[in-house]
């Protein structure tokens with residue numbers, strides 16, 4: 579597979595139901611965290627607002643071909659989970675959530691299935707030096723399910739492109755995020771945003787280099803500004819006037835800087851080692867000297 583093929587296999591659509599029956603969709607991607615040698619903790623990453631409060635949730639994994647490390651297009655498993663909201667770990671301040679995947683991979687293996695996906699790895703996170711060396715206006719792609727749209731038959735996401743609208747090194751308005759110019763719809767929430775350079779790379783220090791390629795995970799889309807269109811809708815029969823207000827995405831998106839995914843590692847390591855989450859009054863594993871309920875567990 580070519581590098582861009584892997585980008586089409588790192589995500590899953592997430593479909594949630596909420597109390598009262600409301601439904602929503604978002605995007606999650608698979609990432610290996612806590613990487614040590616050949617060990618890693620694979621997790622799904624998405625936005626808190628996609629899954630928080632959800633009663634049930636569904637996501638889909640493509641099966642691997644029996645005799646090759648390739649996707650068996652058209653064959654995928656649908657995982658449907660209850661108590662969905664409680665299965666995620668929530669970032670203490672940002673709109674992010676992760677869920678360990680190993681139980682579901684294991685569940686499939688016990689039934690004789692293996693899954694094909696391309697987990698993102700920490701080497702895709704740009705270092706501070708790499709971020710500082712990026713020029714303004716970079717080509718980016720985002721992978722996800724805008725308005726819930728997907729290739730349901732082949733379990734494939736929609737890949738869109740755009741540019742960085744503010745510099746990924748700078749905290750936009752003081753928050754650990756930056757802005758992209760791309761078509762960002764509901765359902766794209768949780769989409770990984772990649773710097774993608776094929777056949778040439780650009781750098782502040784070295785200018786343009788022909789022949790090189792580069793992929794970096796710059797961040798996770800979580801919101802977009804809307805402008806509001808108002809119009810009059812006349813209900814002719816009863817002569818009343820109604821104003822319709824519609825939110826229209828204006829093709830900008832707010833993206834949480836990708837380094838934030840590392841914030842989950844202390845709690846994931848604790849969970850992996852102890853088989854449970856820290857108790858609410860226990861010392862937080864992130865070494866902040868606060869209690870878990872006042873630190874990384876504050877939004878759980």
Ligand SMILES: [Zn+2]
Nearest residue numbers: 862864873874
């Ligand atoms: Zn903490």
